[in-house]
Amino acid sequence: MPVPILYTDDPATTYDLIFVDGLHTFEQTYRDVLHALRHSHPGTVIAIDDTIPCDVLSASRSLGDCVGMRFSLTGVADSSWHGDTYRVIPLLTAFNNDLRLITLIDAGNPWTLIRPSLAQRPGAVRDQERLPAPSIHRSAQSALAGASSTPLR
Numbered sequence: 001m002p003v004p005i006l007y008t009d010d011p012a013t014t015y016d017l018i019f020v021d022g023l024h025t026f027e028q029t030y031r032d033v034l035h036a037l038r039h040s041h042p043g044t045v046i047a048i049d050d051t052i053p054c055d056v057l058s059a060s061r062s063l064g065d066c067v068g069m070r071f072s073l074t075g076v077a078d079s080s081w082h083g084d085t086y087r088v089i090p091l092l093t094a095f096n097n098d099l100r101l102i103t104l105i106d107a108g109n110p111w112t113l114i115r116p117s118l119a120q121r122p123g124a125v126r127d128q129e130r131l132p133a134p135s136i137h138r139s140a141q142s143a144l145a146g147a148s149s150t151p152l153r
Contacts, residue, residue, distance in 0.1 A: 011038060011039075014039050014040060014041045014044065016041075016043065016044055016045070018036040018044065018045075018046045019049070020032045020036060020046060020047065020048045021049050021050075022048065022049065022050070022088070024050060024063070024081065024082065024083025024085060025061065026083075026085060026087040029088045030088050030091065033046065033048065033114070041116070042115075042117065044115065045114070046113070046114040046115070047111050047112075047114075048088065048112045048113075048114065049109055049111055050082040050083060050086075050109050050110070051085055051086050051088070051089055051103055051111060051112040052082070052086060052105055052110035053082040053086055054080050057069050058082045059082060059083070059084055059086065061083060063079070063083075066079075066080075082109070089101065092114065098116060099116060099117065100114070101113070
């Protein structure tokens with residue numbers, strides 16, 4: 001279920017820990033993170049699931065395409081799938097200097113943890129609401145194109 005349905009619209013309501021699954025899509029993950037940031041405080045931790053694909057096939061936007069291609073190429077019926085959630089990390093890094101990000105990689109699904117800066121001024125998260133939808137924002141597309149050269153903080 002997308003985050004906006006789960007959260008209150010009261011900006012005074014904040015959370016200490018917010019988990020974003022993002023439905024394996026960049027667009028939904030980005031919307032969920034922006035909404036989560038509206039309900040965060042400087043100590044909030046936002047955890048995003050599936051931020052590093054296990055292989056190029058798991059980065060497919062479609063589970064069916066991922067499983068089908070993997071089976072046709074390897075003969076293995078493996079349903080490991082992360083979608084294109086990974087694309088949100090360079091976008092957040094490029095446009096949100098007040099966020100600290102760290103990606104945790106283990107034997108399971110990689111997660112990226114986000115924490116607003118402790119020096120964040122009140123209302124700073126509200127500024128992000130003015131950023132246009134990523135599908136039409138040219139600067140965001142440029143940032144995603146150079147994702148391999150964008151370091152995580």
